[in-house]
Amino acid sequence: MPPFTQTRFRLPRGARADAALASGTFVLVAIAEGQRLRGGEGSMPSVIVSWLLIVAVCGALLFRRRAPVAVGWFTVLATGVYYVLSAVDGPLVLVPIVALYVIASQGRMQAAIAMAAAMVIGVGVGALMPESDVTGTAVFMLTGWLVAVVALGSVRHGRVAYAEEEARLRATEERLRIARELHDVIGHNISMINVQSGAALHRLKKDPAQAEAALSAIKAGSRETLQELRATLDVLRRVDEDAPRAPAPGLARVDALVASAELAGLAVRIERTGGERALPAPVDLAVYRIMQESLTNAARHSGAEHVAIRIAYWDRDLTVAVEDDGRGSAARPARPGGGSGIAGMTERARALGGELVAGPRPEGGFAVRARLPYGTAGQPTEWSSR
Structure with a gap:
């Protein structure tokens, strides 16, 4: 038995919807015009002209997506001529109303208001004509309908524009998140490989044993880089909602880092204070990436020899500080664009409702300090003096 989503009725869209609308309107108007023919009302030339106008106005709906304003004005003018010639008060007025809604839903409010005003003025002039069947009540009701149609079209346009903007923002945020992840995954290991390869070349002749250790580290680092890159790309390629096969980086992997x-x-020293606890996955990943990027900068830019990492578990948040004895901020040039370096770490902290500061230490070296709340992302708490 086919699934329900494949068997349920679906309304036509696009050109099929235009054809269905034009055909349905033509049938309604033709039925009303047929009553006129049976009653013998009007001369043959007026009947022929009325039918030509009906076909033209209904057929114009087929082009309402390609040239909505031109179609709108054509249907308004042709419908006005039809009502002047025809003695039947048929439903042809639905066509310019539909065209008016389409124009308003596309945000072309000036054209929509001008069309609505032209229709009201035309019907109002018809009401003033002698022996006219149009009353002031009809003019008032038509005005209300046209105002409602324009308002509904404007609301539709606003909702579509809001949804498109929200989708663009989500796509931008996702691109930035992916850029940060790729930078953090690849940048750290590649930087370490670069430092270790330089050390291996320097020690190759003087101390082959240390050179061999550095080359072994390069091999291990490149293998880890490939594994993390494959895991990241696997997540990006995945079309279902299966859980990732590899655990996300976190404090559990700090020893390997x-x-x-x-x-x-x-020479890295880690100090932990407070009662250790299980961290939410976003916080766990963020603190790992902050430490990773800080160590990368220390190894690559500052010429540091010693690094101290201090992790403190507080009641409402976790703080992490990475301090080195390198050359300070002069060796850490600003990187263009977002999603990398200090800018990327700051974005991670702010995304969780925390904050991050980085700069040279008074006693020398460089320090990165971050506070990450345990709670919901985007709900900052006060930075406590500690």
Whole structure:
């Protein structure tokens, strides 16, 4: 048995919808005009002209998506001529009303208001004509309908524009998130490989044993880089909602991070205070990436030898500080664009409702300090003095 989503009735869209609308309107108007023919009302030339106008106005709906304003004005004028010639008060007025809604829903409010005003003025002039069947009540009701149609079209346009803008913002945020992840995944390991390869070349003749250790570290780092890159690309390619097969980076992998930094020549010390707890996945990933990027900068730019990482678990948030004894901010040039370096770390912290500061230390070196709340992302808490 086919699934319900394949068997339920679906309304036509696009050109089929235009054809269905034009055909349906033509049938309604033709039925009303047929009553005129049976009653013998009007001369043959007026009947022929009326039918030609009916076909032209209804057929114009087929082009309402290509040239909505031109179609709108044509249907208004042709419908006005039809009502002047025809003695039948048929439903042909539905066609310019539909065209008016289409124009308003596209945000072309000046054209929509001008068309609505022309229709009201035309019907009002007809009401003033002698022996006219149009009354002031009809003019008032038509005005209300046209105002409602324009308002509904404007609301539709606003909702579509809001949905499109929201989709663009989500796509931009997702691109920035992917850029940060790729930078953090690849940038750290590649930087460490660069430092270690330089050390291996320097020690190759003087100390082959240390050169061999550096080359082993390069091999391990490149393998880890490929694994993380494949895992990231696997997530991007995945079309279903299966959970990732590999665990996301977090504090559980901090020892491997420290070992990689030590192979690059950094002496890393970790201090933990407060009661350790299980962290929400976004916080766990953010603190890992902040430490990763800070160690990368220390190894690549500052010429530091010692790095201290201080992790503190507080009641409402976690703080992490990465301090080195390198050359300070002079060795850390600003990088253009977002999603990398200090800018990327700052974006991660702010996305979780926290904050991050980075700069040279008074006693020398460089420090990165971040506060990450345990709670919902986007709900900042006060920075406590500690």
